Amino acid sequence: MDRRRVVITGMGSVTGFGCGVERTWQGVIAGHSAVAAYYPFDDRTQPAEAAGAVNLAELPEETAGLGRAARFGLAAGREAWFDAGFSLPCRSPEGVGVCIGVSTFPVIEDRVDRLSVLLKDGEWDMQEYAQLCRERPCLLTQSDAAGVSSLLSEMLGARGRSMTVQAACTSAAQAIGHAFETLRAGEGEVVLAGGTDSMLSMMCITGFKLLGSLAQRWEHPAQASRPFDRTRDGFVLAEGAAILVLEELEHARSRGARIYAEVIGYGSSCDAFRFTDMEPSGRGPVQCMRNALADAGITPESVGYVNAHGTATPLNDRIETMAIREVFGPHADAGLAVSSTKSQLGHLLCAAGAVEMMVTALAVHHGVLPPTINLERSDPECDLDYVSAKARPSQVEIAMSNSFGFGGQNGSLVVRRWNESNSDSSVSISAQPERRRVCITAVGVQSPLGLDWPGHRRAWAKGIGAMSATGRDFVKLGVPCAGLIPAEESASSIRNRMLRKILTRSAGFAVAAAGEALRVSALPAQLVRTAELYVGSPGLDQDLNVFAEALLQSLEGEEGHATFSYSRFTRQGTSLIDPLFLVRSLPNAGLCGTAIEFNMQGRNLNITNGATSGMLALTSAAAAISRGDTDVALAGGYDSLVQMEVLLGHLGAGRIAMEGIDGGYLPAEGAVFFVLEEMEFARRRGANGLAEVTGWGTSHSSAEEASHGLERAARTSLEGYGGPPAMVFGDGLRLANHDAMEAEVIGRLGQHVRLNTAVERLGFAGGVTGLFSTLHALASLREVVAPVIAWTSDRGRNHVAVALRSVAPEVTA
Amino acid sequence: MNQGGDLSDPRSVEQVVIEIVARSLERTTDEVTLNSRFWGELDAESLDMLDIIYALERRFRIRMPRLNLLQRAVDLFGEDVIIKGGIVTERGIELMRVSMPEVPAEWMKPGMRIYDFRKVITVGSFVRVVERCLEAVDKLRCSRCGGQPEGVEMTLRCTGCGMPIELPSGEQLLVQDLRIYAQRLSPPLVEVQTGLRDEA
Numbered sequence A: 001m002d003r004r005r006v007v008i009t010g011m012g013s014v015t016g017f018g019c020g021v022e023r024t025w026q027g028v029i030a031g032h033s034a035v036a037a038y039y040p041f042d043d044r045t046q047p048a049e050a051a052g053a054v055n056l057a058e059l060p061e062e063t064a065g066l067g068r069a070a071r072f073g074l075a076a077g078r079e080a081w082f083d084a085g086f087s088l089p090c091r092s093p094e095g096v097g098v099c100i101g102v103s104t105f106p107v108i109e110d111r112v113d114r115l116s117v118l119l120k121d122g123e124w125d126m127q128e129y130a131q132l133c134r135e136r137p138c139l140l141t142q143s144d145a146a147g148v149s150s151l152l153s154e155m156l157g158a159r160g161r162s163m164t165v166q167a168a169c170t171s172a173a174q175a176i177g178h179a180f181e182t183l184r185a186g187e188g189e190v191v192l193a194g195g196t197d198s199m200l201s202m203m204c205i206t207g208f209k210l211l212g213s214l215a216q217r218w219e220h221p222a223q224a225s226r227p228f229d230r231t232r233d234g235f236v237l238a239e240g241a242a243i244l245v246l247e248e249l250e251h252a253r254s255r256g257a258r259i260y261a262e263v264i265g266y267g268s269s270c271d272a273f274r275f276t277d278m279e280p281s282g283r284g285p286v287q288c289m290r291n292a293l294a295d296a297g298i299t300p301e302s303v304g305y306v307n308a309h310g311t312a313t314p315l316n317d318r319i320e321t322m323a324i325r326e327v328f329g330p331h332a333d334a335g336l337a338v339s340s341t342k343s344q345l346g347h348l349l350c351a352a353g354a355v356e357m358m359v360t361a362l363a364v365h366h367g368v369l370p371p372t373i374n375l376e377r378s379d380p381e382c383d384l385d386y387v388s389a390k391a392r393p394s395q396v397e398i399a400m401s402n403s404f405g406f407g408g409q410n411g412s413l414v415v416r417r418w419n420e421s422n423s424d425s426s427v428s429i430s431a432q433p434e435r436r437r438v439c440i441t442a443v444g445v446q447s448p449l450g451l452d453w454p455g456h457r458r459a460w461a462k463g464i465g466a467m468s469a470t471g472r473d474f475v476k477l478g479v480p481c482a483g484l485i486p487a488e489e490s491a492s493s494i495r496n497r498m499l500r501k502i503l504t505r506s507a508g509f510a511v512a513a514a515g516e517a518l519r520v521s522a523l524p525a526q527l528v529r530t531a532e533l534y535v536g537s538p539g540l541d542q543d544l545n546v547f548a549e550a551l552l553q554s555l556e557g558e559e560g561h562a563t564f565s566y567s568r569f570t571r572q573g574t575s576l577i578d579p580l581f582l583v584r585s586l587p588n589a590g591l592c593g594t595a596i597e598f599n600m601q602g603r604n605l606n607i608t609n610g611a612t613s614g615m616l617a618l619t620s621a622a623a624a625i626s627r628g629d630t631d632v633a634l635a636g637g638y639d640s641l642v643q644m645e646v647l648l649g650h651l652g653a654g655r656i657a658m659e660g661i662d663g664g665y666l667p668a669e670g671a672v673f674f675v676l677e678e679m680e681f682a683r684r685r686g687a688n689g690l691a692e693v694t695g696w697g698t699s700h701s702s703a704e705e706a707s708h709g710l711e712r713a714a715r716t717s718l719e720g721y722g723g724p725p726a727m728v729f730g731d732g733l734r735l736a737n738h739d740a741m742e743a744e745v746i747g748r749l750g751q752h753v754r755l756n757t758a759v760e761r762l763g764f765a766g767g768v769t770g771l772f773s774t775l776h777a778l779a780s781l782r783e784v785v786a787p788v789i790a791w792t793s794d795r796g797r798n799h800v801a802v803a804l805r806s807v808a809p810e811v812t813a
Numbered sequence B: 001m002n003q004g005g006d007l008s009d010p011r012s013v014e015q016v017v018i019e020i021v022a023r024s025l026e027r028t029t030d031e032v033t034l035n036s037r038f039w040g041e042l043d044a045e046s047l048d049m050l051d052i053i054y055a056l057e058r059r060f061r062i063r064m065p066r067l068n069l070l071q072r073a074v075d076l077f078g079e080d081v082i083i084k085g086g087i088v089t090e091r092g093i094e095l096m097r098v099s100m101p102e103v104p105a106e107w108m109k110p111g112m113r114i115y116d117f118r119k120v121i122t123v124g125s126f127v128r129v130v131e132r133c134l135e136a137v138d139k140l141r142c143s144r145c146g147g148q149p150e151g152v153e154m155t156l157r158c159t160g161c162g163m164p165i166e167l168p169s170g171e172q173l174l175v176q177d178l179r180i181y182a183q184r185l186s187p188p189l190v191e192v193q194t195g196l197r198d199e200a
Ligand SMILES: [Zn+2]
Pocket: B142, B143, B144, B145, B146, B147, B158, B159, B160, B161, B162, B163
């Protein structure tokens, strides 16, 4: 199949070196360090860590009310957009998308002045807590996983898909890789892709410290990050952003854009081993790099430079070295240069893959390889050419950037130096490449109505109620009932001991639902191992109570007027915190848990885009099968609104049904997974097609144009079918704006179209609600001939729709 | 002896450690002995180790060290003395043998790779560390009035004047003991200045 080509035409960045790509590039090339002693809370007496922190004073004032990651992302996105020669608002909004990696951890510091009031009897006082959140709405933006990508889309006035992904340290590599794949496959012309992150909060610093991940010797902060050095002992936290403008080649050429480099390959894999221990043979990273080379259609020998993940943890650097040797063979000792930009910037976590991809692209663009600083004592187990100490002039043609994340998700990107001579190679610019047909062959469900699909269907048909009583804290907040799942029963099917120990309740639902779908599909283990895995997950999944006791022990002074002492916290408090809490909080825990439980080592994508997460996972999987990347994928999502930090966001926005509120929904939780297969492939192995996925559409809109956004997604999903859909399964949230938006679109689709919703009975389960709608759409197919569509919309900004049809007998025969 | 969180518990430290390890790793107490190794034998991963240490700290009201003993030895006595080219030196092995008497000597041999060192850690190693921490708590006295500490949940308070007393740091105990053991070797190991940040 002929593919379109994708080039980098703009870059923007914010790092410890400062704002602007030039400052980061110059700092990197000069061999400087952006790491310094980091003092939290303006308390200059005790540094918390060495860190690559951003000087906030350099950022535009008008973004001061936003979180750090949002501020970095907007600054970098703006710089990249103008750097590419575009203007604002963007000219052809439908063709412009956003895909970024970003984490969403609550920042306890924002509540620090009230800690003594918020903490009562060793726990958070939820009423006080809710009150504070109402007073300071900015606290609630943390529960908005799609917040930063939406802000970027709004800044551009873009209407293409707007998406946030989360794969721990591989987030930005996944974001760029996914954007590259969709552009190459013909979707849109331009994507702002990259990552932005700040985990320089008490909670995250403590979490990484307790896991033993951070550099322990940092009395000279600039020397604390020592990738591949024998004395390396952990990574250095950093914050910042890098955003790239990825553009389809002909689009870029037609407007005479300056091209930095061409993206030619992306590889992804999953260790399917453990959450923090790397698999000892390095098979995940090996597979990932090989996938990237195969995707680019190049030999290992043609790669001249690898920008390593190189975190400076003892384990990563040893295994990455081993994996590079395995992939590149003798070439690893004959001309392959490797370096770690983390030696200078520290670890930007969800943004690391973006800033490192930017450095990699600039390295081939300028013909200079960035150094690994602080590599002074060689380690016999790390014996590659690491470009130590000083940058090296080298006209490298092709380079690779690696990212390997907590949980075992890996991503590798390949770029090629741009020159006009290879611009006319024989790749034709095809219109829409031919689509392969996609069908659903199995489903798995964990819902308030049942712990499998038959159970859910039976209970639904009988009209059994899904609501049950919540706990004390929720009652106090005025939420006495919710769509709850018996979590212990749900988790009882999980075989892996560590998963039972660390998965949150909702991540446990994911593994259980995925298990049902795989079991029903009867896919052989070999196919499961290589199948692609797409998961929509909550961005925020943790229990703040793990911090309560530690924070209480860190208060000094009279009760009721006590103030928080950071030094007390580090001396006495942190040992009271469960060291596994950060791992439990990982938004990719459901994906990695599923991969570990069922030994899935294939390509993967974890989407944290609020209410559209689950359906985006489904449509991304369908797109991958349709364009021929894979024959089989497992796709689904999980979420729980019955989680205090998340629920507060919905309460604060007045969306929860309760006394004194007109309309609104009840909170719920659940997980839904689908096995998707290429139609012919399913038929050949004798699998039963439950439905054909005939189309899908995604879009972004401003809240004012919400109904147009949703309509665009719905109409795109119906492309190729002339008439209106037989039925629509939508949200029905009982919120005035949302309901009006859906009603408007229904009206425009046709006068006999009716809206069906599951939320009134099941409650609203965030990113899973659209998947519940898809399930019910699927169940309705036997009654109709025309396509049925399911859709969901996240706060009127992001919209996704999928069209299903029954699998015609002549196809299954 | 101070029994930490629950003074009325008549079971020995050994029994409690075995129970906590067994519960964390989902094994029966019969499957866990003092000589069981966490890696390989009990199939623990690094998150299990953190989980078990956390449970022990809460159960015994102590603060255990979280760092690798070998790494601490390197920090104190210099790299080439303890490890060379990724291999634990003879002197390194000597020091580890006296520091970890519960580990059968034949498990630690010159030529051992540093990455294999953690594989010798046994349940008995944890018992030793817990007992060492408890002993330090026993000896604690109030710096203001000399009174004895009493435990209140995870904190200590002086029975005399009520002043909070910090739990002894497991890290510091570990370093203290390493220094003492280094003196017992012949010739004794000499400390070097590594610039390691002293944890206050
Ligand atoms: Zn006293």
